[in-house]
Every structure is written in structure tokens, then in C-alpha cells.
Amino acid sequence: xxxxxxxxxxxxxxxxxxxxxxxxxxxxxxxxxxxxxxxxxxxxxxxxxxxxxxxxxxxxxxxxxxxxxxxxxxxxxxxxxxxxxxxxxxxxxxxxxxxxxxxxxxxxxxxxxxxxxxxxxxxxxxxxxxxxxxxxxxxxxxxxxxxxxxxxxxxxxxxxxxxxxxxxxxxxxxxxxxxxxxxxxxxxxxxxxxxxxxxxxxxxxxxxxxxxxxxxxxxxxxxxxxxxxxxxxxxxxxxxxxxxxxxxxxxxxxxxxxxxxxxxxxxxxxxxxxxxxxxxxxxxxxxxxxxxxxxxxxxxxxxxxxxxxxxxxxxxxxxxxxxxxxxxxxxxxxxxxxxxxxxxxxxxxxxxxxxxxxxxxxxxxxxxxxxxxxxxxxxxxxxxxxxxxxxxxxxxxxxxxxxxxxxxxxxxxxxxxxxxxxxxxxxxxxxxxxxxxxxxxxxxxxxxxxxxxxxxxxxxxxxxxxxxxxxxxxxxxxxxxxxxxxxxxxxxxxxxxxxxxxxxxxxxxxxxxxxxxxxxxxxxxxxxxxxxxxxxxxxxxxxxxxxxxxxxxxxxxxxxxxxxxxxxxxxxxxxxxxxxxxxxxxxxxxxxxxxxxxxxxxxxxxxxxxxxxxxxxxxxxxxxxxxxxxxxxxxxxxxxxxxxxxxxxxxxxxxxxxxxxxxxxxxxxxxxxxxxxxxxxxxxxxxxxxxxxxxxxxxxxxxxxxxxxxxxxxxxxxxxxxxxxxxxxxxxxxxxxxxxxxxxxxxxxxxxxxxxxxxxxxxxxxxxxxxxxxxxxxxxxxxxxxxxxxxxxxxxxxxxxxxxxxxxxxxxxxxxxxxxxxxxxxxxxxxxxxxxxxxxxxxxxxxxxxxxxxxxxxxxxxxxxxxxxxxxxxxxxx
Numbered sequence: 001x002x003x004x005x006x007x008x009x010x011x012x013x014x015x016x017x018x019x020x021x022x023x024x025x026x027x028x029x030x031x032x033x034x035x036x037x038x039x040x041x042x043x044x045x046x047x048x049x050x051x052x053x054x055x056x057x058x059x060x061x062x063x064x065x066x067x068x069x070x071x072x073x074x075x076x077x078x079x080x081x082x083x084x085x086x087x088x089x090x091x092x093x094x095x096x097x098x099x100x101x102x103x104x105x106x107x108x109x110x111x112x113x114x115x116x117x118x119x120x121x122x123x124x125x126x127x128x129x130x131x132x133x134x135x136x137x138x139x140x141x142x143x144x145x146x147x148x149x150x151x152x153x154x155x156x157x158x159x160x161x162x163x164x165x166x167x168x169x170x171x172x173x174x175x176x177x178x179x180x181x182x183x184x185x186x187x188x189x190x191x192x193x194x195x196x197x198x199x200x201x202x203x204x205x206x207x208x209x210x211x212x213x214x215x216x217x218x219x220x221x222x223x224x225x226x227x228x229x230x231x232x233x234x235x236x237x238x239x240x241x242x243x244x245x246x247x248x249x250x251x252x253x254x255x256x257x258x259x260x261x262x263x264x265x266x267x268x269x270x271x272x273x274x275x276x277x278x279x280x281x282x283x284x285x286x287x288x289x290x291x292x293x294x295x296x297x298x299x300x301x302x303x304x305x306x307x308x309x310x311x312x313x314x315x316x317x318x319x320x321x322x323x324x325x326x327x328x329x330x331x332x333x334x335x336x337x338x339x340x341x342x343x344x345x346x347x348x349x350x351x352x353x354x355x356x357x358x359x360x361x362x363x364x365x366x367x368x369x370x371x372x373x374x375x376x377x378x379x380x381x382x383x384x385x386x387x388x389x390x391x392x393x394x395x396x397x398x399x400x401x402x403x404x405x406x407x408x409x410x411x412x413x414x415x416x417x418x419x420x421x422x423x424x425x426x427x428x429x430x431x432x433x434x435x436x437x438x439x440x441x442x443x444x445x446x447x448x449x450x451x452x453x454x455x456x457x458x459x460x461x462x463x464x465x466x467x468x469x470x471x472x473x474x475x476x477x478x479x480x481x482x483x484x485x486x487x488x489x490x491x492x493x494x495x496x497x498x499x500x501x502x503x504x505x506x507x508x509x510x511x512x513x514x515x516x517x518x519x520x521x522x523x524x525x526x527x528x529x530x531x532x533x534x535x536x537x538x539x540x541x542x543x544x545x546x547x548x549x550x551x552x553x554x555x556x557x558x559x560x561x562x563x564x565x566x567x568x569x570x571x572x573x574x575x576x577x578x579x580x581x582x583x584x585x586x587x588x589x590x591x592x593x594x595x596x597x598x599x600x601x602x603x604x605x606x607x608x609x610x611x612x613x614x615x616x617x618x619x620x621x622x623x624x625x626x627x628x629x630x631x632x633x634x635x636x637x638x639x640x641x642x643x644x645x646x647x648x649x650x651x652x653x654x655x656x657x658x659x660x661x662x663x664x665x666x667x668x669x670x671x672x673x674x675x676x677x678x679x680x681x682x683x684x685x686x687x688x689x690x691x692x693x694x695x696x697x698x699x700x701x702x703x704x705x706x707x708x709x710x711x712x713x714x715x716x717x718x719x720x721x722x723x724x725x726x727x728x729x730x731x732x733x734x735x736x737x738x739x740x741x742x743x744x745x746x747x748x749x750x751x752x753x754x755x756x757x758x759x760x761x762x763x764x765x766x767x768x769x770x771x772x773x774x775x776x777x778x779x780x781x782x783x784x785x786x787x788x789x790x791x792x793x794x795x796x797x798x799x800x801x802x803x804x805x806x807x808x809x810x811x812x813x814x815x816x817x818x819x820x821x822x823x824x825x826x827x828x829x830x831x832x833x834x835x836x837x838x839x840x841x842x843x844x845x846x847x848x849x850x851x852x853x854x855x856x857x858x859x860x861x862x863x864x865x866x867x868x869x870x871x872x873x874x875x876x877x878x
Contacts, residue, residue, distance in 0.1 A: 010028065010030075010054055012030065012031070012666065013031075014030075014031040014062065015028060015029060015030050015031070015062070016028075016029040016062055016065060016094070016096065017029070017056075018069075020072060021078070025057045025058060026056040026057045026058070027056065027057065027058045027059070027060065027068065028050060028051070028054060028056040028058070028059050028060075029059075029060050029061065029062045029064070029065050029068075030047070030050050030059065030060075030061060030062065031061070031062050032061040032062065032063055035827060036827075038825075038826075038827050039659075039660060039771055039825060039827065039828070040659065040660055040661045041659070041661075041664070041666055041667070042656070042659045042662065042666070042667050047059040047060065047061070062096065063097070065096045065097070065098065066096070066097060066098025066099070066101060066102075067098075069102065070101075074102060075103070076102075076103050076104075076105055077094075077099070077102050077103065077104045077105070078105055078106075079093060079094045079104055079105070079106045080093075080094075080106065093106060120139045120140065120331050120334065120335070121139070121140045122137055122138070122139055122140065122368070123137070123138055123140050124136065124137055124138070125138050127374075127401060129401070129404045129405070129408075130404075132400075132404050134398075134400050134401045134404070136367075136370055136397065136398045136401045137367050137368055137397050137398060138338070138368070138371060139334045139335070139338055139368050246299055246300070246301075247300060247301065247302065249296050249299075250296055250297050250299060250300035250302070250305050251300075251305065252296075253292070253293045253294075253296035253297050254293075254297050254305055254308055254309055254312070256293055257290075257293045257294070257297065257309060257312050257313075258308075258312050260289070260290075260293075261312055261313075261315050261316050264316075264317070264318055265315060265317055290319075290325050291324070291325065294309065294313075294325045294328050294329060295328070297309040297329070298328060298329065298332040303336055303341050303342050303343075303346055304346065306329065306332055306333060306336060307333075307346060307349055307350060307353065309329055310329045310330070310333060310350070310353050310354075311353050313325055313326050313329055314353060314356060314357060321358055321359040322359050322361055322362075326357075326362060330354065330362055330365050333350050333354070333365070333369075334365055334368045334369070336372075337350065337368065337369045337371060337372030338368070338371050338372065340371075340372060340375030340376060341372075342372050342376070343376065343379065344373065344376050344379050344380055344384050344388070345384065345387075347369055347372050347373055347376065348384070348387050348388060348391055350369060350372075351366050351369055351391045351394050351395075352391065352394070354366050354369075354394075355394040363394075364396075366394045366395055366396075367395055367396055367397045367398045368398075369398075370395070370398035370401050370402055370405075373388075373402060373405060374401075374405060377405055377408075377409070380405075380406075380409045381413070382413040382416035382417055382421075385406065385409060385410060385413065385417065385421070385425060386421050386424045386425060386428075388402075388406055389406060389424070389425045389428035389429070390424070390428050392406075392428055392429075393428070403435070407435060407437040407438055408437075410425065410437070410438060410441045411437060411440070411441055414441040414442075414444055414445050415444075415445070415448065415449070417445065418453065418454075418457050419445075419449070419450075419453045419454070419456075419457025419458050419460055419461035420456070420457045420460040420461070422441075422442055422445050422461050422464065423457075423460035423461045423463060423464030424460075424464075425438070425464075426438070426442060426464035426465065426467065426468050427464055427467065429468065439468070439470050439472075442461075442464075442465065442470070442475075443472050443474045443475050444474075445461075446461070446474060446475045446478040446479070447474045447475075447477075447478050450478045450479070450481075450482050451478075451481065451482055451485065451486075455490065455491060455492040455494075455495045456492070458482075458495055458498075459492065459494050459495050459498045462479075462495075462498040462499060462502050463498055465502060466498070466501060466502045466505055466506070469505065469506060470506075471502075471506045471508060476508060476510055476513075479499065479502075479510075479513055480510055480512040480513050483499065483512065483513050483516040483517065484512055484516055488516065488519050488520050488523055488524075490520060493520075493524065493527065493528045493529065493532055493536070494532065496517050496520050496521075496532075496536060497528075497532040497535035497536055498535075499513065499517060500514075500517050500535050500536050500538075500539045501535045501539070503517075503539050503543065504535075504538065504539035504542055504543065507543065508543075509543050509545055511545075514539070514540070514543070514545050514547075514548075515548040517536065518540070518547040518548040518549075518553055519548055519549070520536075521536055521537070521547075521553065521556060521557075522548075522549060522552050522553055522556050525556040525557070525559070525560045526556075526559065526560060526563070528560070530564045530567040530568050530569075530572075531569075531572075533560065533564065533568065533572065533576065534568070534571075534572035534573075534575050534576055537557070537576050537579060538575045538576060538578075538579040539579075540579060540583060541578065541579025541580060541581070541582035541583045542579060542582065544582060544583075546583065547583075554585070561576075590779065590780075590784070590785055590786055591777060591779075591784075591785075591786035591808075591811070591813075591814060592811060592812075592813035592814065593779065593813050593814070593815050593863075597690065597779070598813075598815070598863060600687060600688055600690045601690050601692075601778070601779070601815055601861070601863070601872065602872050603640075603687060604640075604642065604684075604685050604686065604687040604690055604691070604692040605692045605694070605861045605872040605873055605874075606872070606874065607635075607636050607639065607640030607642060607685050607687070607692075608636060608640075608642075608683065608684050608685045608692035608694050608873075609694060609873055609874040609875050610635065610639070610640075611631070611632045611635040611636050611639075611640075611683070611685065612632070612681065612683070612694055612696050612875050613875060613876070614631060614632075614635050615628050615631050615632060615681060615696075616696065616698060616875075616876065618631060619673070619679065619698075619700055619702075620700065620701070621673055621674055621675035621676075621677070621700050621701055622672065622673065623672070623673050624669075624670065624671070624672050624673070625651040625652070625653055625656070625669040625670065625671050625672075625673060626651065626668065626669040626670060628649075628651045628669075628679075628681055629649040629651050629663070629669050629683070632645075632649060632681075632683045633645065633649070636685035640685060640687065641687065642685035642686055642687050643686075644685075644686045645683060645684060645685055645686055646684045646685065646686040646691035646692060646693060646782040647684065647691075647693070647782050648661075648663050648664060649663055649669065649681075649682070649683045650662050650663040650669075650680070650681070650682035650683065650695075651663055651669040651679075651681050651683070652669075652679070652680045652681075652854065652855075653671055653673040653674070653677040653678070653679045653680075653700060653854075654671065654673075654674060654677040654678065654852070654854055655852045655853070655854050656671055656680075656854065657677075657678055657679065657680035657697070657823075657854030657855045657856070658823040658824055658825050658853075658854045658855040660771070660772060660823075673700045674700070675700065675701050676699070676700070676701065676705070677699070677700045677854075678697060678698075678699055678700075678708055678853065678854050678855075678856065679696075679697065679698055679699070679700050680695065680696075680697045680854065680855060680856065680857055681695065681696050681697075682694070682695040682857065682859065683695075684782065684861075689780050690779060690780060691778060691779065691780070691781065691782040691784075692778075692861055693778060693782050693817050693819075693859060693861060694859055694860070694861060694873050694875065695819060695857045695858060695859030696858075696875055697712060697715070697855075697856040697857055697858060707849065707850065707853065708856075710746070710750045711822050711850075711853070711855075711856045712856050713746065714742070714743050714746030714747060714750070714822055714856075715743060715820050715821060715822050715856045715857065715858050716858055716877060716878070717742050717743075717746060718738075718739040718740075718742040718743045718746075718820035719739070719818055719820050719858045719860065719877075721738055721739065721742045722735050722738060722739050722774065722818050722820070723818060723860070723862065723869050723871060725738060726810060726818070726862070726864065726868065726869045727810065727864070727865075727867065727868045727869070728809075728810050728811055728812050728864060728866065729809060729810065730809070730810050731793070731807065731808070731809050731810070732774070732775075732804065732806050732807055732808055732809075732810065732816075733793070733796070733801055733804060733807050735774055735810075735818075736773060736774035736801060736804055737761065737766075737800070737801070739770075739774050739818075739820040740761060740766035740770060740800065740820075741757055741758075741761065741766075742820075743766070743769065743770065743820060743822055744757045744760050744761070744765065744766060744769070745757055747769070747822070750846075751843060751846050752842075752843055752846050752847055752850075753765075753841050753842065753843060754841060754843060755840065755841045759841070760841050761800060763837045763838050763841070764798075764799030764800045764837075764838070765832065765838050765841055766800045767799050767800045767802075767803070768828045768829065768831075768832045768838065769822050769823060769824075770820065770821050770822060770823070771803065771823070771825070771828060772803050772819075772821065773803045773804035773805050773806075774804065774818060774819065774820060775805070775816050775817035775818050775819050775859070776805035776806060776816065776817055777805070777806055777814065777815070777816055778815045778816055778817055778861055779815060783805060784815075786806070786808075787805050787806030787807075787808065788806065788807070789808075792807070792808050792809075793807035793808065793809075794807070795807065810864050811864065812864055812865055812866045813863075813864065814863075814864040815861065815862070815863050815864075815872075816861075816862060816864070817859055817860065817861055817862070818859070818860050818862055819857055819858065819859035819860075820857070820858060821855060821856060821857035821858070822855060822856050822857075823854070823855030823856075823857075824847075824850045824851065824852075824853045824854065824855060825855075826851065829842075829847065829851075858877065859873075860872075860873040861873050
């Protein structure tokens with residue numbers, strides 16, 4: 001596959017590589033290219049060439065992969081799939097014909113190491129919700145004490161396993177009035193039921209559930225009070241257990257944790273110390289403190305404390321990305337979600353916090369929270385639907401289960417939602433296509449609430465429908481009712497633009513909607529922002545619907561375009577003009593160039609001609625081909641402002657000049673030009689989107705040999721004959737055959753051919769020496785459109801003319817290339833010599849000395865005028 005192809009260093013695309021792990025044999029599979037590719041791509045390499053080039057043990061073609069692997073009795077294919085952790089590159093799964101016949105494993109080369117907590121395990125269960133059955137993950141708590149599972153939490157138990165500890169004495173009492181030292185912290189209230197436990201550390205007072213009171217407690221003051229009563233830090237948290245309630249302990253621990261993380265993150269010197277020279281004792285002390293704090297926090301009966309603790313630990317920059325503190329807190333979150341102790345709002349916050357962790361271990365915990373939402377399903381109100389839908393993107397394995405729950409709640413509460421809320425919900429359903437339940441609720445909302453919603457809500461709602469590409473009869477009718485009753489009175493043009501974009505994208509040709517939007521343009525066209533004009537105007541043309549009241553519509557159109565055209569973005573202007581063409585408001589004018597287009601074409605041809613002259617003056621043997629390309633690119637940009645060229649530069653020398661599209665990635669103009677080489681340089685700049693296409697052929701040393709002179713003059717005579725004959729009313733096919741006859745005649749006069757030229761053309765011999773058409777239309781594309789439009793001659797299938805890019809009759813205003821050529825291509829000469837109908841014209845002995853000669857092409861860019869031809873190319877030809 002591609003990874004091993006890279007290991008071998010293969011540069012050609014489409015290759016596969018394999019390694020036999022039993023014996024270490026390396027195998028390279030290369031694409032099998034048809035012989036005619038040699039005309040365009042150059043020499044086709046054999047399997048032995050590839051074997052020698054890349055030093056592999058065996059080479060085959062890619063269509064033989066399955067056969068070769070079977071012959072080698074491949075038991076298992078180990079393929080790569082995933083991202084390389086070192087390079088970051090993504091390896092895609094290998095695919096080839098017949099891979100289904102093999103056993104494939106894509107996990108051995110990319111093993112995943114999974115970790116799990118010591119207190120919780122995970123399993124999968126099947127859950128049925130209506131007709132839907134989903135497999136979802138679930139946590140399972142490990143129980144080491146069966147009595148803790150079935151025992152009574154309030155049962156008095158005076159037995160303690162550790163005999164060295166003083167037995168705990170548990171008794172009920174009323175909480176006495178708060179001591180005066182704490183009156184600023186906990187206000188005096190009526191006595192409340194409590195349980196006191198006498199332990200070695202003192203008396204622990206367990207308050208009954210009064211969470212709201214504790215939430216209002218000033219923990220900072222409690223900390224100050226406790227600190228003043230504790231002489232040393234040693235035993236501080238043990239002392240707290242004996243002097244305050246568990247909930248107070250949890251809040252104190254949380255405040256300490258927050259302060260500790262805040263100081264570590266904000267104190268530069270301390271941060272530097274932690275990252276470099278922190279002693280092992282300090283690390284141990286820090287770990288002990290963090291462990292004590294987290295253990296205290298998770299004991300809280302208030303789930304809000306757990307979420308705050310989890311968020312605080314997320315900001316810890318100094319502990320490893322995975323550590324025991326985060327594990328403990330995440331486990332507590334999953335347990336409480338499973339037990340249904342989180343509210344819906346708290347579940348949403350828990351999802352967001354876990355999803356923001358850097359380590360995937362904690363992000364994956366999000367999937368375990370679905371059970372908490374299922375437990376709280378009855379608490380999901382309309383104001384919570386949008387936050388819940390927005391949290392969908394964080395779920396993976398349990399996402400379908402969450403969607404089922406939310407779909408059910410949406411079907412119950414859609415009437416309470418605004419248009420913006422519905423749009424936000426639709427926007428959250430990215431990925432696969434939304435279920436019918438979601439879309440049905442949106443459709444019901446449109447039928448009931450569209451006419452009573454604000455314009456801003458409608459803009460958002462319609463944009464949401466457009467993004468989901470959803471339309472039904474109910475929505476279309478509701479939209480038609482709205483624009484009919486309120487369309488022209490709409491204040492926000494964004495609403496009209498949204499409606500028209502919706503109609504355009506979903507191909508809605510509702511006459512009421514389009515007509516009312518057209519009337520809005522007639523009435524408010526001058527008030528519409530330039531950024532919205534394309535949205536309002538283009539649907540008429542793209543949907544092929546004539547606007548209402550055409551006289552008034554086009555009058556307003558002309559007024560708006562005259563005033564706003566320069567403010568339009570280029571793409572918007574092109575879209576509007578194209579829409580007008582569809583409506584036959586303006587004629588299509590691509591083949592026949594306008595005066596302004598001709599002005600630009602003359603300019604880009606002039607700059608390209610000057611660049612060719614620079615190269616001809618600078619060329620000498622010993623220069624690599626790519627330097628000529630670099631000279632051309634530099635000149636057209638630095639002198640003429642042509643940032644781009646119209647096509648990949650073709651800079652062939654010697655035998656490379658016979659490769660028609662030489663210069664591609666497989667042969668990137670990388671040969672060193674030799675003394676006596678014929679150079680064929682085909683290059684053209686591009687200015688404002690308009691292309692030039694010019695080819696010059698000349699000897700690298702500046703002096704033609706007799707053979708080079710023979711071929712060059714044959715091509716030059718062909719070009720001159722076409723320029724002299726071309727004018728309006730002449731067919732391009734006749735020009736092509738004229739050029740071929742002139743070239744064949746010159747070759748006959750040079751002793752390379754014998755026989756009648758007309759017989760040569762009938763036998764298709766002209767295609768052997770010029771395997772391409774005479775030229776092509778030129779404009780916004782280098783091979784511009786319009787060559788074979790309906791109503792014009794079709795492409796011929798006959799040899800000698802089947803490669804033409806157009807067969808049209810010439811018209812004034814056309815811009816074309818005239819590019820006759822003569823090439824000596826081995827595979828074409830061999831085929832002609834083997835063909836009795838063609839070989840009788842060939843003088844094989846004379847042709848032999850032209851093997852490796854290359855080729856000659858002369859290409860000019862011309863404008864067809866009323867009287868003939870204007871040659872816009874200005875380079876030396878004689």
C-alpha cells in the first residue's frame with residue numbers, strides 16, 4: 001500500500017508496495033499503462049526498469065496484486081490505517097480488486113493501549129426505546145463489600161476492625177446554637193436534626209441534607225477560623241473532620257484546590273520550579289494534599305461541588321495528563337450520572353467539561369453520561385433542548401441513544417420554541433441525514449409559527465432548513481402564505497435573500513414565493529445591500545422562472561446594477577450575469593470575443609511573445625530545460641503582471657520535443673539541453689483570466705542543420721498557408737487538412753515520403769506525423785469552450801481529423817491557435833511501418849536518421865477578422 005510505496009521511494013502515482021514478513025521479500029506493484037500513453041507521457045518503463053530503479057526484489061502490475069498474493073499463499077494482510085504518531089501523516093486503508101478474498105487486519109501495526117480505572121469497569125447493554133434498539137456503553141461499579149450494597153446506611157454499628165482505634169459512639173441530638181466564634185460564618189437558626197459521632201479526632205457532626213444553606217456559607221471565613229484554631233498544618237484535614245460537617249469539609253477542600261491550582265498556574269517562579277528542579281519530597285507532599293482534597297470533594301452530597309472540582313482539575317498544568325485525581329473525579333461524575341443525581345443542566349456542563357480535556361481517556365467518559373439524561377428525561381424542558389442538541393457532537397457510541405431521547409422531547413415541545421431555537425437544533429444535526437422525527441417537528445413549527453415569528457427568527461429558521469436541504473409541502477405552503485401576506489412589507493432584506501437562496505438550492509419553483517420576492521425587489525431594490533443582490537436575483541435564472549412585471553423588474557435591475565456594480569464581489573457579479581443569460585436577457589458571447597476581450601488577449605500575447613524572445617536570446621547548450629521555464633515565469637510576472645501561466649510549461653529538447661505534453665510531473669523539464677538539440681518551447685501567460693498559447697521551435701546552438709531546416713520549413717510553410725487562407729466562412733477542418741497536405745508535400749520533397757499526397761491523407765498518414773489538431777479556440781480557457789456546440793459540425797471519427805478540438809466554420813471575432821507540427825514518434829512510426837496501407841509511402845532508410853530527432857511545432861495566436869487573420873503573436877519565425 002501507499003506507506004510501503006513511500007518506503008521504496010516510488011515517485012510514480014498509483015503504485016502499491018508489499019513486504020512478505022516470512023522471508024523479507026519486497027514487492028512493488030506499478031500501474032499498467034496502455035502503449036498510446038507514450039505519445040503524451042514519453043517512454044513507458046518495463047517491470048525490470050522499476051525493479052532496478054527502486055531496488056525491490058519483485059515487480060508486478062497493480063492488476064496482478066490478488067493473483068500474486070494468492071501464489072505466495074498470503075495468510076494475512078497487515079494494512080495500515082490511521083495517523084502516524086511521529087510524522088502526523090494519515091495512512092488510508094489499502095483497496096485493490098480482490099482484497100475481499102483475503103483476511104485483513106489493520107490494527108496490529110497501529111495498536112491501541114486501553115486503560116481502565118480500578119474502581120469501575122465498562123460494559124455494553126442493549127436498550128429499547130420504542131422501535132429502536134441501541135447498544136450503548138454503561139459503567140459497572142466494583143463491589144468489594146456486599147454489606148455496603150444491601151446494608152442500611154443509618155444502621156448503628158459500633159464495631160471497628162482496627163482495635164487500636166477508639167470505638168465510635170453514634171447518637172442523635174439537636175444541633176446546639178452556633179458558637180460565637182463562628183457567628184459571622186453560620187447564622188443562628190432553629191435547631192436541626194443531626195447525628196454526632198465520637199472518634200479519636202473529636203466529635204463529627206453530620207448535618208441532615210440542607211445543601212442550600214451550605215451553598216450560602218462563606219468558606220473563606222470558615223478557612224480562616226479553622227486555620228486560627230489549628231497550630232500546625234499537620235493533621236489539618238483530620239481536625240476538620242472532627243469539627244465541621246462533611247459538607248463544610250467538601251467546600252473547604254474545593255476552595256483549597258481552586259486556590260492551589262490558581263497559584264500554581266499564575267506564579268511563574270513556582271511554575272518554573274515545578275517544571276525543572278522540584279524535589280521528590282515536594283512532589284510527594286503535593287500528591288498527598290491533592291489526594292486528600294479530591295477524596296473530600298467526592299464525598300459531597302451536592303453534585304455541583306463535583307462539577308466544580310472536575311473543572312478545577314482540568315486547569316491543572318503540572319500533573320500528568322492522566323492521573324489518579326482526575327480518574328477519581330471522572331469516576332464520581334459517571335457514578336452520579338448513572339445514579340441520576342445530576343440535573344439536566346449539570347449533565348450538560350459535565351459533558352462540556354469532560355469533552356474539553358486533552359486526554360481522550362476523559363473525553364470518552366462523555367458516552368457514559370447518556371444514562372443520566374435517560375433518568376432525567378421528564379425534566380427536559382424547551383429551554384434545555386438547544387444546549388442538549390449542541391452537546392450531541394461530544395457523544396460517539398451513545399450518540400444515537402441521545403438523539404432518540406431528544407427527538408422524543410422535541411416532538412413534545414416544538415410549539416414552545418422560537419425560529420432561532422429550531423434553526424440551532426437543525427444546525428446541530430450535522431453528519432448523517434436527520435431523522436424524519438426532527439424534520440417533522442420543524443415542518444409542524446413552520447405551519448403554525450411562521451406568520452407570528454420575528455423576521456430574525458425566520459431568517460435563522462430558513463437558513464437551518466437550507467443547510468439540511470429539507471423541504472416538504474407544509475413548509476412550502478407556509479412560506480408562500482407568509483410572503484403573500486407580508487412579503488413586500490418585509491423590513492429585513494436578509495429574509496427575502498434567505499427565502500430566495502432556499503428556493504434556489506432546493507429547486508423550489510413556487511410561483512407565489514418567487515413572484516412576491518420579485519415584487520419586493522421592484523419596490524426596495526435600491527435598499528438591498530450589494531452582498532445580498534446575488535441571492536435575490538440569481539434564482540430567477542437558475543430556476544428558469546421569469547420575474548414578475550418584467551418591464552419594471554428590468555428597469556429596477558438596470559438602475560441597481562449601474563449604481564452597485566462596482567461594489568459587487570467578482571463571483572456575485574458573474575452569478576448575476578449568468579442568471580441573466582439563462583433568462584436570455586443578455587446573449588451568450590464566449591466564442592466571439594468583445595473588443596475589450598480582444599484588447600486583453602492582444603496584451604497577454606504580446607507579453608508572452610516578449611518572454612519567448614528573452615529565452616531564445618539566452619538559450620545555449622548545457623542549460624537545463626527547467627531554466628527556460630523559470631525565465632518565462634519570471635518575465636511574464638515581473639514585466640507583464642501575469643501571476644499565472646495558462647498551462648504547465650512544455651520545454652522539450654532533443655527527443656523530448658516529440659512528447660506532445662512534456663513537462664508534466666512525470667517528466668518535469670529536467671533534461672540538460674545538448675549541443676545540436678532542437679528545442680520546442682510551448683508556453684503562454686495568463687492575464688485577467690485570459691490565456692496565451694505560443695510555441696517556438698529552434699536549435700539550441702542557434703544554427704539549423706540540414707535535417708532541422710527541412711522539418712522546420714515544412715511546418716512553417718503549413719502555418720503560412722493556413723494564415724493566408726483563413727477567413728470567415730472557411731471550415732476549420734479544411735484548414736487542418738491544408739496544413740497536413742503542405743507538410744506531407746515538404747516531406748516528400750525532402751525524400752522521406754513517396755507517392756501521392758492525397759492518397760497519404762486518405763490512408764491517415766498525416767496523423768502519424770501530426771497526431772493532434774491544427775489548433776483550438778482560445779480565451780478564458782487555453783482550450784476554450786464552444787468547439788462542438790449543438791447546431792455545428794460534430795467531431796469526426798476518421799483518421800487524420802478525429803483529434804480536432806473544433807470543426808466549426810470560422811467567424812469574425814473568433815480567437816484561435818494555429819499550431820501545425822511534425823514529430824518523429826517511435827511508436828507511431830513503428831505502427832505505420834507495420835501497416836501496409838501506410839508503409840508504402842515511407843522511405844524507411846531516410847526516416848531512420850530522424851529517430852530521436854524529436855519534433856517541431858509552430859504555434860501562433862490569431863484573431864479572425866472580417867477580411868482574414870490578425871496574428872497577435874510576435875516572435876521570430878525565419
